[in-house]
Amino acid sequence: MNGSHSQHRDEPQDEDLGLDLVDQVASSSRAERNSRPKRWILGVVGVVIVAVLALVVFSLLNGGPKASKAAKADDAVIQTIQLKNGGQAVLSSSASEDAIGVDLTSLPGLADGQQYVVWAVHEETGVSVVASSTGDDVDAGLTPAGDVLAIHITVEGSTIPSAPSEDTEASVDLPLDPGASEVPDAQDSGASDTSTPGADD
Known part of the structure; x- marks a missing residue:
């Protein structure tokens, strides 16, 4: 049990x-x-x-921003232009890097709700926005850039439109001309040079 x-x-x-x-x-x-x-x-x-x-x-x-990439290339072509309302744009292009650079400096201040817009005009696809700024310096660029026909810089409202406004701050055709920004100075100096021999005669 x-x-x-x-x-x-x-x-x-x-x-x-x-x-x-x-x-x-x-x-x-x-x-x-x-x-x-x-x-x-x-x-x-x-x-x-x-x-x-x-x-x-x-x-x-x-290497850094696209603007520097284009500007530092061995085959870089650089053109400086003055914007209509102040400031300047240094544009650079490089075939070997297939890049375009845009460097905006000393931009004047804008009214509230306005901004600078850099546009690239493409051969087949219309326009694209490269950069925008409300007044700060711009160091930007675009690649690939083989089909870009022109660069436009405009002042737009707070909303970027589908196309640049007609009143541009600057407009530059491509390929860039490195001597274009110096042409007025060269003409002035040429005029003074031609007047001097005339005075001597």
Whole structure:
């Protein structure tokens, strides 16, 4: 009797031990399942970080803003123009880099809600906005630029329209002429040079 009683008393304990083992196995498998997505997410984050670092290094090695890229090329053509209401634009182009650079400086302040907009006129696709500014200096550019026919600089409202306004601050056809900004000075000096011999005669 005592033996059979102790056996019956032990049976629930054996059942409890079995349930405990099942619970332990289930909880460990749940923990493994929970840890797997975390490892997967960490792997993806790692790949993204490596890709971003590679892009940063690539951009650093390939040198700064597009304006500098065009201006620093061995075959760079640079033209300086004065804007109608003040300030100046230094435009640069490079066939080897297939880039156009735009550097605006000393821009006069604008009324509220106005901005300077630099436009590229493309041969087939119409116009695109290269840069905009409410008065800060601009160092921007465009690449590829092989189909650009002209650069326009305008003053627009707070919302940039689909096309430049007709009243431009400056408009320059491409290819650039590096001597274009010096032509008036050259004509003035030429006139004075021709007058001097005439006076001597």
